[in-house]
Amino acid sequence: MTAATPNRNPVALPQTEFAVPGVRCAGCISKLENGLALNPGIAAARVNFTAKRVAITHLPEMTLPQLVKILGDIGFEAVPIAGDMTDGTQQESRQMLQAMAVAGFAMMNIMLLSVSVWSGAQGFTRDLFHWISALIALPTVAYAGRPFFRTAWAALRKGRTNMDVPISIGVLITTALSLFETFTHGPHAYFDGVVMLLFFLLTGRWLDVVMRSRARDGVSALLKQTAAGAMVLGEDGKTRWVEAKALLPGMDMIIASGERVAADGVILQGQSSFDLSLLTGESAPQMASEGDTIHAGTMNIDNPVTVRVTAAGPDTAIADIARLMEQAGQSKSLYVRVADRAARLYAPAVHTLAAASFLGWMLAGAGWHESLLIAVAVLIITCPCALGLAVPAAQIVVAGALMRAGILVKDGSALERLAEVDRAFFDKTGTLTLGRPEPVNLADANAEQQSILLALTRASRHPLSEAIRRALEAASLQAATLTAIREIPGSGVYAMAGQRVVSLGRPDYDVAHAGMAALLLIDGQPALTVHFTDQIRKEAAETVAELSRMGIESSIVSGDRATAVGPVARALGLTAQTSMLPEDKLDAIARQKKAGHHILMVGDGLNDGPALAAGHASIAPASASDVGQNAADVVFLGDALSPVATALHAARRTQQIVKQNFALAIGYNVIAVPLAISGHVTPLIAAAAMSGSSLIVVANALRLRAVVR
Amino acid sequence: MTGLALLIPVALGLGLLGLGTFFWSLKNGQFDDADGAALRILIDEDDPL
Numbered sequence: 001m002t003a004a005t006p007n008r009n010p011v012a013l014p015q016t017e018f019a020v021p022g023v024r025c026a027g028c029i030s031k032l033e034n035g036l037a038l039n040p041g042i043a044a045a046r047v048n049f050t051a052k053r054v055a056i057t058h059l060p061e062m063t064l065p066q067l068v069k070i071l072g073d074i075g076f077e078a079v080p081i082a083g084d085m086t087d088g089t090q091q092e093s094r095q096m097l098q099a100m101a102v103a104g105f106a107m108m109n110i111m112l113l114s115v116s117v118w119s120g121a122q123g124f125t126r127d128l129f130h131w132i133s134a135l136i137a138l139p140t141v142a143y144a145g146r147p148f149f150r151t152a153w154a155a156l157r158k159g160r161t162n163m164d165v166p167i168s169i170g171v172l173i174t175t176a177l178s179l180f181e182t183f184t185h186g187p188h189a190y191f192d193g194v195v196m197l198l199f200f201l202l203t204g205r206w207l208d209v210v211m212r213s214r215a216r217d218g219v220s221a222l223l224k225q226t227a228a229g230a231m232v233l234g235e236d237g238k239t240r241w242v243e244a245k246a247l248l249p250g251m252d253m254i255i256a257s258g259e260r261v262a263a264d265g266v267i268l269q270g271q272s273s274f275d276l277s278l279l280t281g282e283s284a285p286q287m288a289s290e291g292d293t294i295h296a297g298t299m300n301i302d303n304p305v306t307v308r309v310t311a312a313g314p315d316t317a318i319a320d321i322a323r324l325m326e327q328a329g330q331s332k333s334l335y336v337r338v339a340d341r342a343a344r345l346y347a348p349a350v351h352t353l354a355a356a357s358f359l360g361w362m363l364a365g366a367g368w369h370e371s372l373l374i375a376v377a378v379l380i381i382t383c384p385c386a387l388g389l390a391v392p393a394a395q396i397v398v399a400g401a402l403m404r405a406g407i408l409v410k411d412g413s414a415l416e417r418l419a420e421v422d423r424a425f426f427d428k429t430g431t432l433t434l435g436r437p438e439p440v441n442l443a444d445a446n447a448e449q450q451s452i453l454l455a456l457t458r459a460s461r462h463p464l465s466e467a468i469r470r471a472l473e474a475a476s477l478q479a480a481t482l483t484a485i486r487e488i489p490g491s492g493v494y495a496m497a498g499q500r501v502v503s504l505g506r507p508d509y510d511v512a513h514a515g516m517a518a519l520l521l522i523d524g525q526p527a528l529t530v531h532f533t534d535q536i537r538k539e540a541a542e543t544v545a546e547l548s549r550m551g552i553e554s555s556i557v558s559g560d561r562a563t564a565v566g567p568v569a570r571a572l573g574l575t576a577q578t579s580m581l582p583e584d585k586l587d588a589i590a591r592q593k594k595a596g597h598h599i600l601m602v603g604d605g606l607n608d609g610p611a612l613a614a615g616h617a618s619i620a621p622a623s624a625s626d627v628g629q630n631a632a633d634v635v636f637l638g639d640a641l642s643p644v645a646t647a648l649h650a651a652r653r654t655q656q657i658v659k660q661n662f663a664l665a666i667g668y669n670v671i672a673v674p675l676a677i678s679g680h681v682t683p684l685i686a687a688a689a690m691s692g693s694s695l696i697v698v699a700n701a702l703r704l705r706a707v708v709r
Numbered sequence: 710m711t712g713l714a715l716l717i718p719v720a721l722g723l724g725l726l727g728l729g730t731f732f733w734s735l736k737n738g739q740f741d742d743a744d745g746a747a748l749r750i751l752i753d754e755d756d757p758l
Contacts, residue, residue: 026748026752029752030753050742050745094735101728101732109721109724112720
């Protein structure tokens with residue numbers, strides 16, 4: 001790309017980001033970037049491998065579906081990323097890192113000077129070193145301390161207290177006193193301690209932010225953006241792509257088979273079956289024909305239909321669910337994290353202790369200066385350095401281990417809440433089951449039938465065809481050579497195998513009792529009916545058993561009919577509530593909550609969204625709807641259900657380690673505080689104690705690496 | 710004492726230089742895609758389009 005193409009256009013071109021989960025190696029990066037650059041409509045493309053994304057700068061006339069198609073042609077499944085979903089945490093993580101770097105720089109330089117003071121520098125040299133330390137420490141405290149001062153001030157203004165309040169008070173008082181010592185040629189200045197404290201605490205904060213942003217990247221790479229828009233039929237008879245948010249009531253959308261509906265509407269023309277599982281949890285597709293209402297978020301399975309939009313954007317059924325979710329999620333935001341709960345007890349104790357030692361020494365006859373020095377020593381010794389690391393260090397180690405096992409944890413509080421659950425609600429379709437039809441009797445077909453089936457299904461995009469194709473391709477079969485293949489939407493695929501007519505299509509008789517089915521016809525051979533069921537996830541029974549061993553009682557809450565839920569409930573030995581609306585699931589959770597239980601909600605659909613938001617903790621499979629994944633605390637990959645038990649185990653183990661860490665931090669205080677109160681703590685001892693306790697806490701947290709087997 | 714007057718500014722200056730470089734690289738997006746950077750050295754760019 002040496003030539004000055006219009007790419008160097010000074011006008012800012014639009015940039016669109018796509019999640020491309022398929023990028024796995026260096027070859028993929030160059031294939032994607034070079035392949036995109038070949039396209040005349042694309043000015044530049046840059047892959048971010050860590051986040052599995054590609055940012056494309058393109059001409060304004062390129063539309064979203066065009067870009068997705070170009071990416072698809074290069075061989076990558078891509079999903080547009082809506083707006084600036086991750087910018088917030090990225091910004092935060094960068095600020096933390098900058099503050100940490102400043103604190104780290106200052107800490108090292110002040111330590112360098114402090115070592116000579118500790119080893120006996122006297123008189124002018126000591127004063128000089130104290131002054132240089134002060135010059136480094138003051139701007140550092142002002143810059144690196146901001147994250148703590150800000151939250152502490154916000155909490156204080158609301159009349160509350162959190163971990164940052166004792167930190168801020170400790171840092172400010174110690175800095176002020178050290179400055180005074182420097183002015184008065186005193187022997188002890190605590191600049192090194194203050195800056196070290198900030199550095200360790202910022203490390204803890206940064207780990208917390210990194211964990212959140214990494215999980216968010218992982219989740220946004222999985223999002224499917226249910227329906228980004230629709231083909232709209234214009235008055236001139238031409239069709240054009242309209243994004244979901246620009247759809248207006250009265251427009252006519254053409255919905256192809258296999259496409260998700262972008263807005264609520266009434267069918268004008270055509271007849272098709274719709275998969276409602278995302279919306280209601282019902283597994284069997286429903287027929288809809290002219291005049292019937294269909295909802296946004298459902299998927300058209302059979303025939304293309306024309307739909308007149310009746311409600312779009314905030315008026316759709318999906319938006320109602322979103323509102324329900326918002327309300328349900330409010331109780332979760334009231335959850336107080338372990339570290340803050342500890343701080344509520346800790347902060348008053350620390351301040352009382354410091355004040356008491358000041359008063360005590362004053363009464364004992366020491367001067368106010370000496371008493372104040374001792375009080376500051378108590379403050380800095382008790383400042384929750386190890387406490388600040390205790391929780392995030394453990395949580396990020398576990399989140400990393402879980403992520404390698406295909407389990408994404410959204411944030412630290414999710415692990416804390418997960419450890420507290422004592423009852424689990426499972427959705428059926430897509431959660432206990434795979435949520436997609438799987439052929440059950442392919443073994444009945446002989447080799448010839450199987451190879452013809454494979455060839456036929458490769459020519460069709462129908463969900464049942466794709467299920468057969470997946471199953472046969474997994475068995476690495478050879479496809480038969482067919483000619484004159486054509487697909488008649490709503491009827492089936494037809495072709496010639498040599499001189500014989502072959503077809504795969506809808507069975508004529510009613511097979512509703514047996515769920516879904518497809519009929520294979522080959523001239524001169526008996527017909528073969530392929531039956532489909534939505535199969536239960538691998539290791540579902542083991543997971544349920546494991547949960548009950550952990551003292552967690554499970555049951556099913558499903559939007560599906562009792563006849564569909566029954567077999568699954570019996571197979572897993574669970575009780576079930578059926579035909580539940582999203583509101584009913586919320587009620588069920590609210591009842592359990594009132595009875596004092598902590599509910600784990602495991603679900604995937606749009607209809608589970610409010611329940612996922614309301615549950616004390618929630619888990620969704622990666623195959624879930626975007627709404628489900630966004631609402632859940634934990635998202636797991638793969639077809640097995642066992643990650644649910646793995647995540648619970650890991651969460652409980654984390655909580656144990658966090659408690660041990662608290663015990664270590666408090667144990668250290670029990671030894672160090674009497675020393676401080678008796679006036680034996682010098683800056684050297686404070687620095688050694690602080691870094692020592694922090695290292696012990698981090699080392700203890702590292703034991704969690706082996707928690708996921 | 711004269712040694713100190715020279716060495717302390719040198720030590721601080723080097724530290725500041727490192728800090729400045731870190732800020733610069735952070736701002737420049739050098740850390741945005743750590744895994745990708747490790748892979749990009751494998752891409753052969755002898756043959757531009």
